[in-house]
Amino acid sequence: MEQVNFINGQTRLYAIIGDPIEQVRSPEMITWELQQRGINGVLCPVHIAEPDFDRVLPELLKIRNMDGLIFTIPYKARALAHAQHIGPQAQVIGAFNAMVRQADGAWAGEMFDGLGCLEAFRRRGFRLNGQRLMLMGLGGAGMAIGAAMAAEHPRLMRVFDLDAARCERMAQTIARISPNTEVQIGKPDTQGMDVLLNATPIGMLGDTRMAIDASSLPAQLIVFDAIVKPELTPLLRLAEASGCRTVKGREMMGGQISRIVDFFIARGPELLS
Amino acid sequence: MEQVNFINGQTRLYAIIGDPIEQVRSPEMITWELQQRGINGVLCPVHIAEPDFDRVLPELLKIRNMDGLIFTIPYKARALAHAQHIGPQAQVIGAFNAMVRQADGAWAGEMFDGLGCLEAFRRRGFRLNGQRLMLMGLGGAGMAIGAAMAAEHPRLMRVFDLDAARCERMAQTIARISPNTEVQIGKPDTQGMDVLLNATPIGMLGDTRMAIDASSLPAQLIVFDAIVKPELTPLLRLAEASGCRTVKGREMMGGQISRIVDFFIARGPELLS
Numbered sequence: 181m182e183q184v185n186f187i188n189g190q191t192r193l194y195a196i197i198g199d200p201i202e203q204v205r206s207p208e209m210i211t212w213e214l215q216q217r218g219i220n221g222v223l224c225p226v227h228i229a230e231p232d233f234d235r236v237l238p239e240l241l242k243i244r245n246m247d248g249l250i251f252t253i254p255y256k257a258r259a260l261a262h263a264q265h266i267g268p269q270a271q272v273i274g275a276f277n278a279m280v281r282q283a284d285g286a287w288a289g290e291m292f293d294g295l296g297c298l299e300a301f302r303r304r305g306f307r308l309n310g311q312r313l314m315l316m317g318l319g320g321a322g323m324a325i326g327a328a329m330a331a332e333h334p335r336l337m338r339v340f341d342l343d344a345a346r347c348e349r350m351a352q353t354i355a356r357i358s359p360n361t362e363v364q365i366g367k368p369d370t371q372g373m374d375v376l377l378n379a380t381p382i383g384m385l386g387d388t389r390m391a392i393d394a395s396s397l398p399a400q401l402i403v404f405d406a407i408v409k410p411e412l413t414p415l416l417r418l419a420e421a422s423g424c425r426t427v428k429g430r431e432m433m434g435g436q437i438s439r440i441v442d443f444f445i446a447r448g449p450e451l452l453s
Numbered sequence: 454m455e456q457v458n459f460i461n462g463q464t465r466l467y468a469i470i471g472d473p474i475e476q477v478r479s480p481e482m483i484t485w486e487l488q489q490r491g492i493n494g495v496l497c498p499v500h501i502a503e504p505d506f507d508r509v510l511p512e513l514l515k516i517r518n519m520d521g522l523i524f525t526i527p528y529k530a531r532a533l534a535h536a537q538h539i540g541p542q543a544q545v546i547g548a549f550n551a552m553v554r555q556a557d558g559a560w561a562g563e564m565f566d567g568l569g570c571l572e573a574f575r576r577r578g579f580r581l582n583g584q585r586l587m588l589m590g591l592g593g594a595g596m597a598i599g600a601a602m603a604a605e606h607p608r609l610m611r612v613f614d615l616d617a618a619r620c621e622r623m624a625q626t627i628a629r630i631s632p633n634t635e636v637q638i639g640k641p642d643t644q645g646m647d648v649l650l651n652a653t654p655i656g657m658l659g660d661t662r663m664a665i666d667a668s669s670l671p672a673q674l675i676v677f678d679a680i681v682k683p684e685l686t687p688l689l690r691l692a693e694a695s696g697c698r699t700v701k702g703r704e705m706m707g708g709q710i711s712r713i714v715d716f717f718i719a720r721g722p723e724l725l726s
Contacts, residue, residue, distance in 0.1 A: 181478075181482055181703060181706065181707060182482075182485050182489075183478075183481035183482050183484075183485045184459065184481050184484045184485045184488065185481070186457065186459055187480045187481060187484055187495060187496070187497065187498075188478075188480050188481045188498070189474055189475045189476055189477040189478065189480060189498045190475050190498075191480060191497070191498055193497055193498075193499070199517075201462055201517075201518065202462045202463050203462055204462040205454075205456075205461075205462065207460045207461050207462060207464060208456035208457050208458070208460060208461045209454055209455075209456050211456075211457045211460055212455050212456045212457045215457065216455075222460060222495065222497065223460070224460065224464070224466055224495065224497060225460075225461070225462045225463075225464055225466075225518060226466070226516055226518070227516060227517035227518040228515065228516060228517070229515075229517060232512075232515045235512060235515075236512040236513075236515050236516065239505075239508060239509040239512035239513070240509075240512070240513075242501065242502075242505045242508075242509050243499055243500060243501060243509070244472075244474075244500035244501070244502060245474065245498060245499070245500040430454060433454065434454060
């Protein structure tokens, strides 16, 4: 009998939950990573409408061969109520994007948006400890990146967002995670900085604007852009033209996939501490 | 970024629900059939424990990209309560094994165990209308096969099971579906028969017994065995040695897969009438 070779009765299930769901990329990428690591597992797109979320999710968690979940818009904060253990990143952000069933049956959640960025830097061998960072944009991704970076204990973090309340909240979060890191709130600046991080949407898709007002950048600066499309944003083009080393949004995505699959496989709270 | 090509954010979900689930073959076979027909869909194994079934299932049905379900042991009868429309086969059997979300959002269920057998006969060009059938074994599969065959209006159906109550129930079901079919209850007999159907487990796996007490069979008899493993049961070996034409359990399985995917794709009650 003809059959496919990527799913069978022993397959472990993983899912990404969102509304809408059609645009997500995790099914093809996480499933690849799982199968690459020898796991008989697939990650399915699961479309749950907002009014249904809080009733459907607890029942999904009862599926015996469901081992892990990813949450996307609009559920990263609402998912928090459904986990018994909340990781340190998720605690400071107040949201998470991955949840795993532990060996003891309890569910643990953690936020990997920032840890994926950290992983991309680690893979390039760029250290953050003791460095001076400029972070632009404090939406969900920016806050997560700021919290993850703070845990590396940089010397200085300067943060910028048009929303002053977000700046204040990020500054307090950094201070709580890394009391010895100097925190500044203010306009984007590369003067005396080692790393420039863009977490604003400026430069996404057809947007030709530059995320920072500059015609060149110091060559020793490492420039990161969280934007995945286009692969080379106007900021990254300027960075390359200025002789800077760069870390791309795609590398952060790759780092995040890798860390989430680590989390799925570990099935325990090891990664949360 | 590396990725698999068989699942993405637009993938429609199908599931087989059972307890246990590891042994099911639908995920690899139905997914193959779906993708072969150009559907971006996968059928996942979903393990739900008995105490959870009636609470989990209604919530699963709220998943917006979940289009169809298959039920296996022990849920074929319990699933009935969760569908708004029950097909004619399911009505007479009191159970179904497939459910689809119709275009109007309601769920329709039908029993394909017998329809798969019918499809296998149809593919071979073996007609049942006006024929004389001997059916052995009236468990879940046998009852479904009997009900599906009755709808073809054979001239005679003789049924046998060690459980007299099951014989009585099958006879009544046949009479209701096809009032002009002569129904007999009695020991297996091939005398004056055109088709011999085995739905008992005799001859399964290592069982070397013959489902009927005979050393040869009339050459004009068509012999069907619902057993999938081994492919050639002792009964089918005897049939081949006697010059009979045969229909195998695997062909019934293939017929059922095809009919269930038709049902999933139609998304409407057309197949139910």
